[in-house]
Amino acid sequence: MKKIATAGAIVGLGLLVACQPAAQKAEAQKPKKKLTAYEKFKIAFYQNRDEWQKYCSNEAQLVPKGISVEEFKKAMLATIKFPPGGKVMGDWKRGEKLFGDPKKGGRSRRGNCYACHCGDPQIIACGNIGPSLRGYGKKGVDPKQTYMRIYNSWAFNPCSAMPRLGYWGVLKPEEIADIVAFLHSPESPINK
Amino acid sequence: MRRKELLILSVIAGGVVIGTFAVAEEKLPEHLRELLELGMHPGHVFVEEGKDYYHNLKGPNGKTCATCHGQDGSRLVGAYAKMPRYYKDIDEVADIDLRIYKCMTNYMGFDPEDKKFKKKYLKTYRVPLATYVASLSNGMKINVKIQHPKEKEMYELGKKVWFTRAGAREFSCAMCHTVLAGKRIRLQGLPNPVKAKSYKHWPAYRFGSDKMWTMEDRVRTCFRAYFLFLNRWDEKKDWVKKPPFFAKEVIAVELYMKHASNGGIIEVPGLLR
Numbered sequence: 512m513k514k515i516a517t518a519g520a521i522v523g524l525g526l527l528v529a530c531q532p533a534a535q536k537a538e539a540q541k542p543k544k545k546l547t548a549y550e551k552f553k554i555a556f557y558q559n560r561d562e563w564q565k566y567c568s569n570e571a572q573l574v575p576k577g578i579s580v581e582e583f584k585k586a587m588l589a590t591i592k593f594p595p596g597g598k599v600m601g602d603w604k605r606g607e608k609l610f611g612d613p614k615k616g617g618r619s620r621r622g623n624c625y626a627c628h629c630g631d632p633q634i635i636a637c638g639n640i641g642p643s644l645r646g647y648g649k650k651g652v653d654p655k656q657t658y659m660r661i662y663n664s665w666a667f668n669p670c671s672a673m674p675r676l677g678y679w680g681v682l683k684p685e686e687i688a689d690i691v692a693f694l695h696s697p698e699s700p701i702n703k
Numbered sequence: 704m705r706r707k708e709l710l711i712l713s714v715i716a717g718g719v720v721i722g723t724f725a726v727a728e729e730k731l732p733e734h735l736r737e738l739l740e741l742g743m744h745p746g747h748v749f750v751e752e753g754k755d756y757y758h759n760l761k762g763p764n765g766k767t768c769a770t771c772h773g774q775d776g777s778r779l780v781g782a783y784a785k786m787p788r789y790y791k792d793i794d795e796v797a798d799i800d801l802r803i804y805k806c807m808t809n810y811m812g813f814d815p816e817d818k819k820f821k822k823k824y825l826k827t828y829r830v831p832l833a834t835y836v837a838s839l840s841n842g843m844k845i846n847v848k849i850q851h852p853k854e855k856e857m858y859e860l861g862k863k864v865w866f867t868r869a870g871a872r873e874f875s876c877a878m879c880h881t882v883l884a885g886k887r888i889r890l891q892g893l894p895n896p897v898k899a900k901s902y903k904h905w906p907a908y909r910f911g912s913d914k915m916w917t918m919e920d921r922v923r924t925c926f927r928a929y930f931l932f933l934n935r936w937d938e939k940k941d942w943v944k945k946p947p948f949f950a951k952e953v954i955a956v957e958l959y960m961k962h963a964s965n966g967g968i969i970e971v972p973g974l975l976r
Contacts, residue, residue: 546933547947548946548947549946549947549950551933551943552931552943552945552946552947552950552952554933554943555869555870555931555932555933555943556867556869556870556931556943556946556952557869559869559931559932559933560867560868560869564868564869564873565868567868567873568866568867568868568875569866570866570877572866572868572875572877572878572881572882620938621938625889626888626889627888636889636890637889638886638887638888638889638890639886639887640883640886640887640888670868672873672878672882672883674871674872674873674874674930675873676871679871679930679935679936680871680935680936681871681872681930681936
């Protein structure tokens with residue numbers, strides 16, 4: 512309110528008046544009662560799903576008939592944002608922590624890649640849901656591809672078990688670039 | 704207390720083997736099998752505790768569970784095999800956790816508005832009582848029926864929940880427990896509770912985390928993996944970790960899984976890694 516009022520005073524009375532309805536609207540929404548735990552759950556479980564998750568929520572957990580896989584991928588590709596300057600390779604050491612901190616036995620809250628992939632041979636607590644990423648940097652994959660895949664895996668494999676971590680904002684673009692460096696850098700234990 | 708002593712004993716007995724927990728293994732580790740052979744199932748302490756509450760915990764109106772359901776649970780034998788089900792007196796489908804809570808608030812004089820009591824129930828009475836009541840159906844076949852319209856509605860909801868992809872990790876029960884069943888998430892093998900009729904061993908004592916859990920605890924905890932969020936996933940502010948106790952979706956998916964477990968022979972408390 513204060514900010515709007517100050518801005519209005521500077522620009523002129525006309526704007527102040529124009530701002531009034533919007534400010535009132537915000538005010539009217541404010542005294543909402545606190546959500547119960549169950550209301551929160553319902554918003555999170557139903558309302559916050561995107562249409563793509565709804566498509567994948569079938570018995571096969573795959574793109575259903577009637578939905579074009581190509582269109583799906585195209586829509587997912589369009590969501591991908593790159594770090595400033597388009598630099599898709601960052602700092603591999605920071606990336607290592609995000610991928611799975613060796614000091615914590617390969618755990619990491621947000622990246623948590625070892626839950627599904629093996630990589631650094633020192634980390635034996637690794638899952639087999641996705642392919643092993645050991646030696647990934649030597650495969651000749653374009654780092655930009657790797658970046659896009661981590662940002663939005665469904666641009667390559669719609670409905671995949673691999674989450675769209677950039678898309679949902681679990682990982683920031685710079686953080687994904689750090690992980691890409693961890694996967695591609697020759698110094699990284701993944702490629703040793 | 705007896706539970707603690709027993710645990711300490713079992714931890715000592717299992718100390719060496721616990722060190723090798725890192726090795727993914729589906730079957731019961733050696734030390735747990737030994738405990739069983741010695742007749743020292745850590746979960747049995749909960750059955751005893753539940754039996755004690757059943758007979759001795761008086762509500763504000765002076766009633767105990769035994770007042771209505773008989774000495775030694777005589778009138779609850781076989782009840783768990785048919786739960787969750789619709790109950791006319793509360794006009795909803797209830798699982799064991801909710802059913803017992805409703806008995807305490809509707810019939811024993813505990814105040815449903817009393818948050819302190821609810822907390823005490825959830826933390827202290829619920830698991831032992833549920834485990835005791837469930838154990839009264841040991842050796843019987845699971846036999847859940849979907850008949851009442853509210854049971855049909857809950858079954859359909861449960862099936863929907865099973866397949867629903869949601870959250871910033873895009874998970875569903877089906878993704879981990881149907882599509883990826885048999886694979887390993889980190890070191891944990893992913894079971895298929897529908898095919899394996901796993902409900903027969905719930906409530907279960909989980910050795911790794913030293914906890915006795917009902918199916919509500921199990922299902923609610925599985926939701927943590929989804930990264931459900933209110934506005935945008937943020938691990939500190941915005942993470943909707945679990946549905947609350949008694950959430951419709953939880954009871955619904957329990958009904959779905961227990962129906963799939965029909966015919967399985969109840970053997971509780973289960974013992975898991």
